[in-house]
Amino acid sequence: MIKFSKYPFKKKVIVAAAHVLLAALSVIWLVPILWVIMTSFRGTKGSYSSTFFPTSYTFDNYVKLFTDFSVFNFPKMLFNTFLVAIASCLISTFFVIAVAYTLSRLRFRARKPLMNAAMIIHLFPGFMSMIAVYYIIKMIGWTAGPMLRVAMIAVYAGGAGCGYHIAKGFFDTVSTSLDEAAKLDGASNWQVLTKIIMPLSKPVVVYTLLTSFAGPFKDFMLAKVLCGTHRDYYTVAVGLYQMLDVEYIDQWFCSFAAGAVIISIPVGALFLATQKYYVEGVSGAVKG
């Protein structure tokens, strides 16, 4: 590339302007994030501040999350979320990988009908079956006790089989010549799966594990509908949302920001770690 200083003047202006524009856009995208980080360290209480930048800085908002259990028990919320996330990610990864592998590699009569059914189910608002699950769980009486956690795990993981597309896109790209060679040597389909495909598929398994682990941290709707007013079983998302309730916002707003920062760190790290597979999966699925 030619050095910038060697450019003709007109081009210099254009290139510089382009960078300024990009910087301005970045500012628009970064300001809310910056603002929430600043708010989490803000010294003055309340949701409204008369200045954009805080006048004093403190760690109290973080300390409050882990010491003040009068209304919100943040450590417990974290624990609930972790518990639900770990259990549901194991189950749903198994479901997703099993379905994706089967639909990608095995050929049987019900294959096309199953894929069409998954597409039709996708057209219903996911929310609709969620409401019905809520009624059903309420009828069994699971909305009040520790069984609420089981219910949440079941709902997060139960229908996971429908979200096979990205993993299937991955399996579609693994060459079939390996399978054929193994089958000529007398391997069964099961052996092909466990001995050949699985070792090659670590990236997609890791991707599925991580994304489904992040699910309960990101989801807010389902947890809110299921938990209702049972504070003991709140996940982080519901808890943080409740902190913005009119009743609590004055006392808890800065701690909300602190909580948001705390959970954004692991979720963000997970996302940045899986981003590559996400992009590949989407473009792969389109190609296949």
Added chain:
Amino acid sequence: MKTRKSNKEFENKYPAADALKKGSMLTRLSVLVFGAGCLAGGQVIKGLIFLAAEAAIIFYMLQTGFHNLSMLVTLGEQEQQKVWNEAKSVYEYVDGDRSQLILLFGIITLAVVVLLILLAWISLRQAYKIECLKKEGRRIPSFKEELRELFNGNLHLTLLSLPVLGVLVFTILPLVFMISMAFTSYSVENSKLVLFDWVGLENFKRVIGLGGSLGKTFWPVLGWTLIWALVATFSNYFFGLILALFINWKEIRAKKMWRFFFVLTVAIPHFVTLLIMRTMLQPEGAVNIMLRSMGILGAKESLPFFTNATWARVTVILINIWVGVPYMLLQVTGILQNIPQELYEAARVDGAGPIVTFRKITLPYMMFIMTPYLITTFTGNVNNFNVIFLTSQGLPRSVDSTAGKTDLLVTWLYKLTIENQYYNVGAVIGIMTFVTLAVVSLITFKFSASNKNEEAFR
């Protein structure tokens, strides 16, 4: 053409119709006595499993199943009653029927009946298969061999059984339950929350009809939902595309850094960024305060981000752009790198400028790759609960309506069911959302299938 070919590939060797026509007495008997064919053919364990399943289902049906089905007709009529207890000399409440439970158990029983029919069909085909094998003089596989086959030729059965069961129980059963509510009077109206009846298509008429208040709410909400989904999908697409191309431009330095800035916003959970946006855009929020301190607004003035209908609509679309463009940027960057470079070189040789190459190469290529993705994004946007619910909450709302000016069908569904207990109307709205999406998807698929030359870029 294609489907016919694939049907032939998986030819049904032992169809149930043939079994009934050509099969022996024993084979036909297998429809009634499950596993009869298997038992006679020497597959004792399998036959016994079939028989046990049949016995269990029939036991269930006799115990509660038939009762559940008969209750499903009326959905219960017994109201809760006060009964005078002589011994304690107090009134005691006697539980009446609860239509919601009756409906749920009725649907579960119907599912069991479907299972019974399915088992009968499988049993018949198994019996016919054994009969045919016998006739051809081939050996009938033992139980052990069949188990082994589950990990080879029938691996799909093993792998799919649990996930499909999960989807059936946690997605399809609840969906059927919810859909059936659309045909009942289950609602807070006329206090039909405990006992309710079938009302046929009454609710659909009320929602679609322009006369009532529901119809007057439904059509505007549907209209806004479609406009929202269209604008949200395409604005993200084009802004994402332009931003990606811009960063990809060879004069831009530190490409990775710029991309990282945008991707950072994707890394943070959606609900967090959306809630932050909401607080920032309040009348006394950070944005208004910033504008005031910059002197653009007066001391008491604030911009009506969520209080004026037009402002609110534009605001949610802008917020959606803020949330969605980085996603698009990620994907488009990946795809741009896959565009065959020869196309650009050929264009340059022919003397095409950057605008022409964009219009004739980049845009068509992106459209070609991303049409299916756009359809899914459109569906996602129609059902985009979070962006609306966590920011504008559907506001502003006029007094006489249950839906606000920025409410989508899904958020209205939430308000109708969870907040106001209009369960039957909520179910109708859900079904209407499905119908809308199905129609839109069908049209786009048809449109793109007839216009799409699959080999265009190969």
